[in-house]
Amino acid sequence: xxxxxxxxxxxxxxxxxxxxxxxxxxxxxxxxxxxxxxxxxxxxxxxxxxxxxxxxxxxxxxxxxxxxxxxxxxxxxxxxxxxxxxxxxxxxxxxxxxxxxxxxxxxxxxxxxxxxxxxxxxxxxxxxxxxxxxxxxxxxxxxxxxxxxxxxxxxxxxxxxxxxxxxxxxxxxxxxxxxxxxxxxxxxxxxxxxxxxxxxxxxxxxxxxxxxxxxxxxxxxxxxxxxxxxxxxxxxxxxxxxxxxxxxxxxxxxxxxxx
Numbered sequence: 001x002x003x004x005x006x007x008x009x010x011x012x013x014x015x016x017x018x019x020x021x022x023x024x025x026x027x028x029x030x031x032x033x034x035x036x037x038x039x040x041x042x043x044x045x046x047x048x049x050x051x052x053x054x055x056x057x058x059x060x061x062x063x064x065x066x067x068x069x070x071x072x073x074x075x076x077x078x079x080x081x082x083x084x085x086x087x088x089x090x091x092x093x094x095x096x097x098x099x100x101x102x103x104x105x106x107x108x109x110x111x112x113x114x115x116x117x118x119x120x121x122x123x124x125x126x127x128x129x130x131x132x133x134x135x136x137x138x139x140x141x142x143x144x145x146x147x148x149x150x151x152x153x154x155x156x157x158x159x160x161x162x163x164x165x166x167x168x169x170x171x172x173x174x175x176x177x178x179x180x181x182x183x184x185x186x187x188x189x190x191x192x193x194x195x196x197x198x199x200x201x202x203x204x205x206x207x208x209x210x211x212x213x214x215x216x217x218x219x220x221x222x223x224x225x226x227x228x229x230x231x232x233x234x235x236x237x238x239x240x241x242x243x244x245x246x247x248x249x250x251x252x253x254x255x256x257x258x259x
Contacts, residue, residue: 002065002239003232005058006131007161010154010228012055013127014162014172016094016120019044022167024113045105048098056091059127062134066239069137075130087130090123128154132186135239150186153179154235160209161228169212169220173227177209180231187238194241198234205230 023041063070074081079088097116101108132151156176163172181202184192195202208227212220 002062003229003236005061006232006236007229008058009055009062009127009131010158010161010232011165012051012162013120013124014158014160015051015166016048016162017117017124017159018162018172019048019166020113020117020120024110024117041105041108045098045101048101049095052091052095052098066134066137066243069134069239069243072137073130073133075134083126083130083133087123087126090119090126094119094123124155124158125151128152128158135235135242137239137243146186146188148186150183153183153186156180157228157231160224164212164221164224164228169224171213173209173212173220173224176231177206177212177227180206180209183235191238191242195238198237198241201230201234201237205234 023044026040063075070076074084075087076084079085097119101116129147129151131154132147135150136147156172156179159172160169160176163170183202205227208223208230212224212227215223
């Protein structure tokens with residue numbers, strides 16, 4: 001269930017980057033022109049906010065299953081740590097952008113759509129770091145550099161998920177498949193030593209993502225989504241392994257909850 005919630009979050013976060021960036025390329029509609037029922041800009045304006053709420057509910061579900069990890073890093077409400085504050089500000093900014101889009105999507109210039117994509121990217125990065133802290137919990141960490149590597153390896157997975165659900169599978173799936181194995185560099189040695197057969201899940205996810213772009217058209221999207229699901233299962237499993245190991249962290253106190 002936690003892995004499915006993670007996939008849903010990736011899809012929504014990826015869509016908030018990929019879709020506005022694509023829509024920025026479309027020409028502005030004439031002032032008096034009627035809006036088509038299935039116009040891309042109108043459709044995104046209508047569904048962006050509900051999708052963000054769905055991702056928030058999925059995040060709450062994830063937090064409820066990893067309460068100790070959430071409390072360890074201050075990922076609670078009200079926010080009491082730098083990562084939680086960054087995530088909250090990014091989420092609020094993105095939500096406000098989605099709400100403003102409802103009223104002004106027809107008049108929004110290409111630069112405005114790119115700003116929305118930038119807000120989505122900011123939220124994606126903040127959520128990636130928070131998600132990695134949640135996976136880490138009280139377990140041993142590979143330091144701040146390891147945290148950054150593991151968090152940045154999550155971002156292409158969300159972009160690939162957004163790409164696969166909104167259009168043709170292209171470069172993001174390939175990028176995610178190529179970067180995914182580097183997630184191991186962000187894990188501490190004790191966690192890597194306990195992986196065992198979980199490495200097969202990681203390998204299968206990477207292969208599916210790498211191959212998705214080169215498969216027949218009818219198989220590209222299922223292959224990409226299957227790879228994303230396997231990646232979520234792998235990360236969820238490593239979170240369980242981390243929680244069973246002795247507590248230990250070399251991450252600066254900056255990331256800890258404010259006393």
